Amino acid sequence: MKDVEVTVMRYDPEEGGNPRYETFTVESKKNMTVLDSLFLIVENQDPTLSFRCACRLGMCGSCGMLINGRGRLACRTKIEHLGDQIKVEPMRNMDIIKDLSVNMDKFFKSWEKVKPYFVPKENTDEFSIIPPSSGRREIIDENQDCITCGLCFQSCDTVSLRNGEFIGPAALNRGYTLIADERDGLREERLDMLSETAEGAFGCRTLGACVEVCPKGIKPMVTIQKIKTKKLKKSLGLKW
Ligand code: FES
Structure with a gap:
């Protein structure tokens, strides 16, 4: 144990003024997470501290924060890996509700823009099941694990600089999973939608922060390049 x-x-936007920093001393134990330390602060020192979490297992995606300057899930970040001084701030690119809780409307509005739901092709059940040996599942497998934590969105400087005019890494990654799914009835429409305006894939400046912060190991920057490639192939009349 150590402090x-x-x-x-x-x-607190309702109180106005400028953000300030407050330091708490917490007794850490082996395997304690940053989220655990925030709970200890609320329970023993300041019950007004606000933050968001739910599963505490790295599954729900609700505890995204900036921890020592990097976007991470607080429930999956162990204190012993961070040293004796830890700085916790709210995610960027979203409005603060209070302290570490942010309003994720901007993120989910982007998510909605890609029509993030599967639309079956009409009048056919040809592709309703992906045969395990077809290799088609592997194309999208690595992109399916997104937990919509918003860490890639908050890390993206293109999202910051374009002030809402770039839909961001998570939504484009979701769009790609559907474009790459041959069973989806909207895949052609999606490809055009995600590649014909600067809001979409061609707005990406390949800065790569999204790849560094994703807690599930997804590489949205790479996925975005795949959308661009598909669009170029389609434009040249090639199979995409
Ligand atoms: S609390 Fe669910 S991911 Fe951290």
């Missing part, structure tokens, strides 16, 4: 200093950004 660590957890410095947390505090801000």
Whole structure:
């Protein structure tokens, strides 16, 4: 056991003023996570500290924060890997509700723009099942695990610079999973939608922060390049 200093950004838009930083000393134990330390602060030092979480297992995606300057899930980030001084701030590119809780409307509005749901082809059940040996499942498998935590969206400088005019890595990754699924009835429409405006794949500046922060190991920057490739192939009349 040892003491660590957890410095947390505090801000309440209803009170106004500027964000400030407050440091709490927390007794850390082996395997304790940053989320555990925030709970200890609420239980023992300041019950007004606000943050969001649900599953505490790295599955729901609700505990995304900036921890020592990098986007991470608080419930999957162990204190012993961070040193004695930890700085916790809310995610970027979203409005702060209070302290570490952010309003994810901007993120989910982008998500909605790609029509993130499967639409079966009409009048055919030809592709309703993907045969295990076909290799078609592997094309999208690695992209399916997104938990919509928003960490890639908050890390993306193109999202910051374009101020809402680039839909961001997570939504484009989701769009790709459907474009690459031959059973989807909207895949051609999706491909055009995600590649014909600067909001979409061609707005990506391949900065790569999304790849660094994804807690599920998804590589949205790579996926976005695949959308561009498909669009070029389609434009040249090639199989895509
Ligand atoms: S609380 Fe669900 S991912 Fe962290």
